[in-house]
Amino acid sequence: MSESMRAFVIEEVGRTAVVDKPIPEPGPEEAIVRTTAALICTSDVHTVKGALPVPGGRTLGHESVGVVHRLGSAVTGFTEGQRVLVGAVTPCYRCTYCQRGFTSQCGGALGGYKYTTQMDGNMAEYFVVPAAAANLTPIPDDVPDAKAVYACDMLSTGFMGVEHSYLQFGETVAIFAQGPVGLSATIGAHLMGAGQVIAVESRPERQALAKQFGADLIVDFTQGDPVEQIMDLTDGVGVDAAIEAFGFPQTFEACVRVTKAGGRVSNIGYHGENPNPLQLPLDAFGLGMNDKAIHTGLCPGGSERMARLLRLMQSGRVDPTPMTTHTFGFDEIELAFDLMTTKQDNIIKPLITF
Template identity: 80%
Template sequence: MPQMMNAFVMPEVGKTAVTQKPIPEPGPEEAVVRTTAALICTSDVHTVKGALPVAPGVTLGHEAVGVVHALGSAVEGFTEGQRVAVNAVTPCFRCEYCQSGFTSQCGGPLGGYRYTAQVDGNMAEYFVVPAAKGNLAPIPDELSDEKAAYCCDMLSTGFMGAEHARIGLGETVAVFAQGPVGLSATIGANLLGAGRVIAVESRPERQELARRFGADDVVDFTHGDAVEQIMDLTGGVGVDAAIEAFGFPQTFEACVRVTKAGGRVSNIGYHGENPEPLTLPLDAFGLGMADKSIHTGLCPGGNTRMARLFQLLLSGRVDPTPMTTHRFGFDDIETAFSMMQDKTDGIVKPLITFA
């Protein structure tokens, strides 16, 4: 009889539960990790609302760290007991999309996002890691589980938003919405040479975090049209790049509006909640001739990416932990998830620790 573990699952749309599942065993190229800490992502809230067609009873979660529990027969270079993090995206690295440099699209659109979407997620006491050679990221001794966990999705996605914005040294960047991914984009814009970062956010505690993470200006859209405020702040010229971290057509359109000719819109918002198409207003889009460009993407995975993110944390250049507003044991996962659903008590990111 297999040994059992606890897993936080979605029995059906709109429901969650903690249930028992067998501890998984690794295939030849896989590993199994025993979870020590995890973060809850708003994507899981979307999933439970029904945004993603998933198998009933699938385990939720995709931001977890732990220790190597078992290694597949073909996996070399790791040892059981080693501390590791695993990115939310776990590519095969070998398909056409991976070879073309789009590892997040492994096998097809969004295909690198396996946890919950295709297989059991990792808000559980144990989880499987595909293509372990490329996806197991050893955590340096000096790095806490908490910090490492931020690399699994938040920092990798937010920084990608800034990378896709192709920021020139000293350029001005607007970041729409300062949830954990938007905050990470604010950090990322600073890491990549922005001369000015304008954050759009209305909640005071997130405005405060935005400033702490390097925003020069904070625009509160409850105090007036965000586009107008940004145009005013930039002398009517607009920004060089805008990062969409909210996931709504209006915000996306605002990004197009605030960028100057030659500007870049970088999308990291998840547009799965609102069924309307995104729109590009003709005037702001320069009739399709203003040298504006739009870039999209999904959390870059792989342990090489993870190692570089770890280095940014280790050296003290980045510290995302001020985003951790709440801490729970895995026993309280349902309370934590419920708070993320309702965004109560100023919650930004809750850390879940496993006994």
């Protein structure tokens, strides 16, 4: 008889619970990880609100680290007890989408995001890692769990936003919204050689973090049209790239407006909250002819990328932990989730310890 574990699940739209489930068994290419630390993601708040159709009882969560509990028969190169990181997106790496390099679209659009949508998530005491050979990443001894866990989603997504900005060194970039993903983009833009980072944010504590993470200028959209403010700050020229980290049509449109001809718009915001299509204004879009480009994407996973994120933490070049405003034990998960839903108490990112 298999042992049981506790898992944080969605019962139905609007209702969560902590339930007992059997500790899972690994298939030949899988691994089971015992969770040691996790972060709650706003995506899960969206899921509970009904953004994605998931069956009742499905475990939530996709930002967890832990230690290898068991390895599938075909998985080599890891040992039980080893500290490991698993990306929020866990591609198979073998389908045609993966072979084309679009691993987050594994098997089809957004299909690399398997936790919660296709299988139990990892806000639980144990969780399954598909395609473990590619998705298990050893954590170096000198990187604590509470830091490493930011690689799973936040840094990977934020840095993708910067990669999709195709910045040349010294170029200018505006980042719309400084929630945890936007803040991660700010860390990434600073890391990858931006010459000027303009962060759009109104909350004082997020503005302060943005500056700490490398933003050169803050635009407060409650103090005036952010497009006008950014055009003024750039002498009417606009920025080389804009990163949408908010997920609303207005900020998406603002990104198109603040970029110069030849500029890039990089979307990392989740646009599932607002049912209206995104719009491209003809003037700012140059009637479709001003060499602007728009890129989109979903948190890349995989151990190779995760290892590079961990290396940057190891060398001290990247430290996202100032985003951890709150810490809870797993027995307080429902309280933590409520706080993440209401965004009260100036919460940015709550860490869950196991």
